[in-house]
Each structure stands twice: as structure tokens, then as C-alpha cells.
Amino acid sequence: EAGVAxxxxxxxxxxxxxxxxxxxPISGHATLYWYQQIxxxxxxxxxxxxxxxxxDDSQLPKDRFSAERLKGVDSTLKIQPAKLEDSAVYLCASSxxxxxxxxxxGPGTRLTVL
Amino acid sequence: AQSVAQPEDQVNVAEGNPLTVxxxxxxxxxxxxxxxxxxxxxxxxxxxxYITGDNLVKGSYxxxxxxxxxxxxxxxxxxxxxxxxxxxxxxxVSTPEGFxxxxxxxxxxxxxxx
Numbered sequence: 001e002a003g004v005a006x007x008x009x010x011x012x013x014x015x016x017x018x019x020x021x022x023x024x025p026i027s028g029h030a031t032l033y034w035y036q037q038i039x040x041x042x043x044x045x046x047x048x049x050x051x052x053x054x055x056d057d058s059q060l061p062k063d064r065f066s067a068e069r070l071k072g073v074d075s076t077l078k079i080q081p082a083k084l085e086d087s088a089v090y091l092c093a094s095s096x097x098x099x100x101x102x103x104x105x106g107p108g109t110r111l112t113v114l
Numbered sequence: 115a116q117s118v119a120q121p122e123d124q125v126n127v128a129e130g131n132p133l134t135v136x137x138x139x140x141x142x143x144x145x146x147x148x149x150x151x152x153x154x155x156x157x158x159x160x161x162x163x164y165i166t167g168d169n170l171v172k173g174s175y176x177x178x179x180x181x182x183x184x185x186x187x188x189x190x191x192x193x194x195x196x197x198x199x200x201x202x203x204x205x206x207v208s209t210p211e212g213f214x215x216x217x218x219x220x221x222x223x224x225x226x227x228x
Contacts, residue, residue, distance in 0.1 A: 042204050042218030056215055099214050100165045105157035
């Protein structure tokens with residue numbers, strides 16, 4: 001079974017530029033998550049989708065971050081414009097659907113904002 | 115609000131010795147508890163979880179964890195450490211009412227010396 005796929009793996013941009021990350025969850029998984037992991041910290045949930053609907057986006061900085069999950073499969077996370085403090089690893093995870101289900105993580109995208 | 119504490123930034127242990135990585139949690143209601151491991155430039159890999167039932171949970175790679183409700187702890191253990199166990203370990207908690215939202219601790223780096 002293929003795992004969660006993410007691209008790109010690394011991205012370096014200047015502040016005020018825009019960037020987008022892509023995630024393909026495990027086949028059949030209804031729930032998709034985007035996490036932000038700043039160096040030295042644990043992952044922090046940015047947004048959670050159930051199929052193509054948003055369940056939780058309370059910690060998403062909506063003035064600059066946006067995410068979508070068209071057709072309930074792939075997802076993209078966008079930052080526009082980027083700030084220095086957005087430098088982090090962006091992790092995508094997926095799970096079947098039940099609250100007891102395990103979340104499976106992709107390899108992440110390391111973003112550096114200069 | 116849910117929270118997780120990992121009181122040790124780093125744990126050092128010699129190969130062949132038992133290891134313990136500590137985790138305490140705070141939730142309203144019943145917790146769902148998880149341990150993940152992160153190797154350099156990799157995403158998080160699931161080790162084990164406690165949902166209900168037996169307080170001693172066995173997981174991947176010989177790891178186990180014990181749920182202690184009175185002490186609100188979920189410490190990760192392994193009887194005999196390997197050098198290859200050296201990595202960053204994260205404890206996380208969710209609740210039945212939390213729509214699978216995982217809250218992570220800050221992580222503990224495990225260093226196993228030969």
C-alpha cells in the first residue's frame with residue numbers, strides 16, 4: 001500500500017513570495033490533515049478535511065494560508081505572501097475516518113523563507 | 115484544552131539497556147494516546163496507540179507503552195535499546211470529541227550509544 005505522498009520535498013523562497021504544497025493521501029482515506037512543524041517543536045494542526053469539507057481550521061492563519069481538497073482526494077496548501085516565521089516543515093497526514101484511527105504521515109515539505 | 119508534556123528534551127541510554135521516554139497528558143474526558151517516531155528528514159512514523167482496554171500497549175520495533183490514568187501518563191518503553199532507535203519521539207493525544215485532532219508534545223530526542 002502506497003503511503004502519503006507530498007511534493008516538493010524542499011522549497012526556498014524569498015519573503016512576500018507565494019508557495020504551494022501538494023499532498024496525495026493513502027487511497028480510501030477520508031480524512032486529510034496539514035500540520036506545521038517548526039524546528040524544535042511538535043507538529044501543530046493547521047487544517048483538517050473530512051472528504052472535501054473542512055472540519056477544523058481554527059489554527060490556520062487565514063490572512064495568508066489557504067487550503068483546498070477538491071474531489072475529496074488530493075490537497076494543496078498555499079501561503080501568500082510568505083513571512084520569515086513560516087519557515088517550517090509542512091506535514092500532510094491521512095486517516096480512514098474514525099476518531100480512533102491512526103494518522104499516517106507523509107515525508108513533509110521543508111520550507112525556508114529568506 | 116488538550117495538552118501533552120514531554121519533560122525530557124533528550125534521553126541518553128547505552129545499547130542493550132532498557133529505555134523510557136516520558137509523556138504526561140491533560141484532557142477533559144477519555145484520552146486517545148499515540149507515540150510517533152521521526153528520523154532525520156522523514157515524516158512521523160506510527161509506533162503504537164492506546165484507545166481503550168489493556169493498559170499495556172505493544173507496538174512496532176519492540177516498543178511498548180503503559181497507560182496510567184491516575185498519573186495521566188503514557189510512558190514509552192523498550193526492554194533493550196538499539197543504536198538504530200536513536201531518533202526523535204513524539205507523544206500525542208486526542209479525544210473522542212476532538213474529531214481526531216492530535217495535539218503533540220515537543221518531542222524527546224533519544225540517543226542510544228554503542
